Amino acid sequence: MSSVGFDTPDAAPGIRLSGARLHYEGVALFDNLSLNLPAGRTSCLLGPSGVGKSSLLALLAGLNAAAEGKIEASDGAALQGRVAWMAQQDLLLPWLNVQDNVTLGDRLRRQPPKHARRLHLLEQVGLAERADSVPAALSGGMRQRVALARTLYENQPVIFMDEPFAALDAVTRLELQDLAGGLLAGRTVLLVTHDPLEALRLGHHLLVLTGRPARISEAFAPPGMPPRAPDDPSLLALQARLLAALRRKEGA
Incomplete structure (x- = not known):
């Protein structure tokens, strides 16, 4: 662990989900679904709206009591207490300033904030000078930076992200x-996204969820390490391939 109490986990586990089942209003979203997330890598999950991507993420995070499935970590330990979640909305509390929103987890646990870790992360996301600002004084991009810092502040080896950048402008x-x-980097991440280019930029490998009941197929692993340049010609060519694959699967 670093001197500021924040570092990349040394042993982020791989995760295997098997036998996942979820019914909604009599319709099977999943039925005996399986999923593998490699240790220390970012997996990006794409698929059409309503197919169950967010439900699958909530199942893995233990937030969906209606779903069934066996979740195993590669190190044999339970995932409980080792997962951080970042939602599509920033979910900042309007009556708390930036630094108190970052340390919300400690507040809920009735623990003192880790000042060095908080400052380090606010510097990383470029908001150290806005530590005392309230959310209403921030732009949408700034608010998402706070949400990202809050997620990382928990310093967990596993992170689930549900379209966290979808509401932002392109730049x-x-x-x-x-x-x-x-x-x-170095954490086991599952990122749900509708954006093929985002998946190609950030994912070590890409997964596609389609059908009813839904099934997962692996698309392909982009070359190089994330984050990849958005104007890389090879990445843009892969984006065209991925879009075509998604259209075929949606029309199947």
């Missing part, structure tokens, strides 16, 4: 992707 979204790609 801010690219900036946040670059930031997240660096800060999430």
